[in-house]
Amino acid sequence: MTKTCVTAQVMKHTVLAGDVWELVVAAPEIASITRPGQFVHIRLTDTIDPLLRRPFSIADCDTAKGTLTFIYRVVGRGTALMTKLQPGDTINCMGPLGNGFDVTAKRPLLVGGGMGLAPLLLLARAFCSRPATILMGGRNEQELFWPNLYATVCQNIHITSDDGSIGHHGFTVDLLPELLKQDKFDAIYACGPHVMLKGVAAVAAQYDVPCQVSLEDYMACGVGACLSCTCENTSGKRHKVCTDGPVFWAQEVVW
Amino acid sequence: MTKTCVTAQVMKHTVLAGDVWELVVAAPEIASITRPGQFVHIRLTDTIDPLLRRPFSIADCDTAKGTLTFIYRVVGRGTALMTKLQPGDTINCMGPLGNGFDVTAKRPLLVGGGMGLAPLLLLARAFCSRPATILMGGRNEQELFWPNLYATVCQNIHITSDDGSIGHHGFTVDLLPELLKQDKFDAIYACGPHVMLKGVAAVAAQYDVPCQVSLEDYMACGVGACLSCTCENTSGKRHKVCTDGPVFWAQEVVW
Amino acid sequence: MVNTAEAMLAVNIAGIKMKTPVMTASGTFGFGLEYSDFVDLNKVGAIVVKGTTLAPKAGNNGRRIAETPAGMMNCIGLENPGVDEFISKTMPKLAAYQVPVIVNISGNTVEDYGELAARLDQSGIAGLEVNISCPNVKQGGIAFGTCPESASEVVREVKKKTSLPVIVKLSPNVTDVVLMARAVEDAGADAISLINTLLGMAIDIKNWRPVLGNTVGGLSGPAVKPVAVRMVWQVAQAVKVPIIGMGGIMTAEDALEFILAGASAVAVGTANFVNPYVSVEVAEGIRDYLTKRGLTQIGDLVGKVNCG
């Protein structure tokens, strides 16, 4: 079984909060082989407007039902059009793409900011049997509908908000050292804005905890062919975010 | 009251036969001033695919309800997309455009071929009180669902089909002289393929009956600005099909 | 000082005073009157009328437009009633509006251009747009637009024959648009407009014939916007005269790209066919953008793209 491109029917499509939506589609071929951290490249319509696919992390995946869940924020034309999807409509899904997280940790700490919390949700589910902890950050209370989603898959939930309207007032990175001191985490998994990832990586290095980060870049092909998403890694080699990533070990990344 | 551009809600959308559809939309601003023979320039989506508007004759118009009816055949990308419209969806309607038919005749004969029967339907309704006669032609029986539509608005219905599967075996032009001999028509109104119009115009001239024809051309603007639809008329002047037409006196047209 | 809504958008392009920086592109808005049911012409920056020639022209035969991906092609072939009819019949009607009228002129020879300029000089119009870039006519047209020397000659001749501001419209079908821009600026152009259409072709695979009656046609619409923005930006680095940017503008956002690239005004073309209100809506959108950003004048944006 391998990467494929399938027509997927919309099963459910709801607003989670403000401009964040949850989209569930039936794509058993992809669901059956999905690993946490992977993503799907979505073509919304068969017209040429918009032309390119859009990458979205797989936020959840039900192999029994053959469904994939995406959690997305409306930011531009493609996502605005996406909100119009109704159950029964179809989209084209190409995936699963990317490498996914290493899931061998025994005491994982997940750190997510904003929409970076989407891929971590599936990762948390994979860690379900283990006592996973999540540290989540967002701008304000309204953005932090995430605790509900994580309630069943994480043992401990720590929250920070930029404005202090919920949880700890500040950024995830501010709270991170404290958590690392309290608990013996054997791996950190982070996804979120670049500046957050950079901060998390620095703290992880300081506390000598292995850390994986999931990166984003503008992508045309999603399969390593177009070189739109490459970056240099610390060993001087060129890496492709779409295939060598989106998940990288923090020490590979040139911050 | 004048030409306008409005968002119109789809009220009804059904297949009439094969690839011919009937679309009813609410556009009271346009319906209230529509004359038979006019058309609407339709923008289907607010994406740029397809980019241009598509012109469709107003096949019916209910001023009380404020609705317009279009009868269209699927021939390309735009009309294919059009079939997806559901009640409640909206399209953008620009109109009413074009000059419309002269409706002063006392004993009108309508001659329509194929989709040319769409604009004649509204014309027939305008003539309702008078004993209007329609001569309609099509390729075969399947295409001739039109008699049902005309049953209530025309007194006499004559039918020809290219393959003889319904009505007279042959073209409308073949039957036309006979009708003109039988009856004292004071005007002929024709719409259909160019070759049919040319034939009708010739017969009309021969029998000395005033004749109006409705022409088609590729249109960008629909309002006389782009000059994509112009043609020379018999007095050597340039005419615009969109504004000087689509209805012309047969003797104005260079066949 | 907070600027009034009106002053915010007002521009002066080589002496042509416009209420908004949004003009209508030649050939896409007729003589303006055709759109007066939809648009208050007094709210349009300027109306650039259809390409006008000395004698009336019937244009090309056969199909004249075709839709393309996010664009269209046309091969109208400069159909127009001739400059004299414009002056005697159309201009008096346009004079009823408070909107600058710019006449787009096309000739087969350098002398044609001069003669057109001379006849239009006292016609009440606000300026001339010299079309040296029409891809749809056999003689003249684009030939002048791809050769710096011929272009200069045309511009000098026109300048000689008129006291009106002279805008020169450039073709995108060239290796080096900057070379052309410099040439026409040196020859005396008061402003430069670009882009005219890209030369394209479509083939009907059902009958193995060109879709357009003239085989090839001019491509316009959103599809060409990236090329147009690039050329405006390149030319803005190279010339001092004001630039009128066009090519694929559908929204205020599109127009703002051109302005940031270096256009002092913009024109909407193909978009008129899609949305007849577009010229006014784009101006309003630009005003909203200025307001939101706390800017007081459209000039604050011109050429402000930071490529560092």
Add this chain to the structure above:
Amino acid sequence: MVNTAEAMLAVNIAGIKMKTPVMTASGTFGFGLEYSDFVDLNKVGAIVVKGTTLAPKAGNNGRRIAETPAGMMNCIGLENPGVDEFISKTMPKLAAYQVPVIVNISGNTVEDYGELAARLDQSGIAGLEVNISCPNVKQGGIAFGTCPESASEVVREVKKKTSLPVIVKLSPNVTDVVLMARAVEDAGADAISLINTLLGMAIDIKNWRPVLGNTVGGLSGPAVKPVAVRMVWQVAQAVKVPIIGMGGIMTAEDALEFILAGASAVAVGTANFVNPYVSVEVAEGIRDYLTKRGLTQIGDLVGKVNCG
């Protein structure tokens, strides 16, 4: 005689034997292997690999792609591992497939092109595509593609250093593509491919900066198709060598336009990103078209547009 389904589509472009006339365009299909999960590479006409240079190249900084109306822009900047790594690491993997591999080469100097040709001569590839039209690198690239003399020089040098078929890829960013085509044909090109990308630009109106890291980028996709078809048609009237047509092909219908215009083969580029199966689907669509029309060979269509 009824042709077999296979023979119908087979083409021989300057000695490169392909099972279908549908190739993949350089830079849009990686080294082919990246798409092998989706496409049986043995069913692709030929794979043209990413632009290759002598030394490895890191490409441009910043954002490298942007969507445009019915198209996209890129400024990858020829990132590639260098010709030696291609020969030693990639080509052995590609050799496992029965598909002609064509290497797209780019140099800063005439000598670079010659050296690239020499090194690739015995590497097992089927041909060279000389890229004199890349808009995304500072030196070389497009400069060679806009000047007939430089282009000829490059082609002559490459021909001297290789026995492989040499395809020359032309830029659309020129006033007269026919001039360039004639020049490279005279210099010994065995085939001509076109079009490379149109130079474009987009500006982010939120931060007043170019969207792309390299300020400008190459426009591709459906938006450019009319320009590409026109250029293929123009060049087909002027040269005898076979033409590989590309620019915006998404469907078999699009490909057929290019073939009727005069292309003996076509390449799909941007479309791969949208539909990874496109190269095979387009070939199948062409076969269906031939079958429906009772034609036996793709050659029956080449250049058959009737402009009379």
